[in-house]
Amino acid sequence: MTELRPRIPVVVFPGSNDDRDAQLALERLGADAPLIWHNESSLPADTAAVVLPGGFSYGDYLRCGAIACFSPIMRAVERFAAEGGLVLGICNGFQILTEAGLLPGALRANASLAFVCRDTAVRVQRCDTAFTAQCQPDQVLTIPVKHGEGCWYADPDQVAELDASGQLVLRYEEGENPNGAVANVAGVMNAAGTVFGLMPHPEHAVDPMLGSTDGSLILGSLVDAARLSTPLLV
């Protein structure tokens, strides 16, 4: 029996550079992951989830993600999200989702002002989401970060609200925070549980040769959820 390969397009913005890694990882995990150019105005038919990859869209000019969120494809991504479609933003993709208002908070320059590129230990705060279902409760994942502007910020009231509603899904372990993010936040989900953004790069941790396979738990969870969300036509 052939398992259904859910369609999870990866959007390519000018300056994206992790698009093909994301595509490769998703396809190895059982998805059909076509690359889609940001100038397209619609998502491919049968799209079950969308990934906004890492990189430096529009050279990070003005603010990271600020210009990419006006790309034509983002209107389609917003419609898809509004209908309850699953959207994952990785690093620059996370920045774009916050700029587009699909995720709370903002991503600012790292507190150190240095570009940080290393493995981080992040704790999964809950496993009952479309993005973490393959993880164990409280599991600590090793996933690399590589960014200059990953310092997530929201004001204290908003942080408390997001914490109470379980939206701060991924947090750096104490002492592992690479960028000064408020409340050690590494990844945030929207209230509906359908849009998720994170600074660490799960697509760079899907093969033992890369030092960790923990990223496949995040991406694999998304592939599973996408599979369930697709009408079983085959």
Add this chain to the structure above:
Amino acid sequence: MRATVLVRPKAGILDPQGQAVESSLRHLGFAVNEARVGRVVDLELDAADASEARGQLERMCEQLLANPLIESYEIELRSDT
């Protein structure tokens, strides 16, 4: 019409660039107690009058030039060409 938009990190928001500048200035011997680093956008735009220009500039700031969550902005309009 010409305008200058000043975008600043909001009060209370950590500004590591400002801190680095402050510390550098202190190393140079200046008695600087605080430095905050923002951004300047100089614009030339078509508008019938100042109030239309101001309206356009407000929308530019809200939509793109500033992120209201973390940044404040200030608009300076100049009547000189």
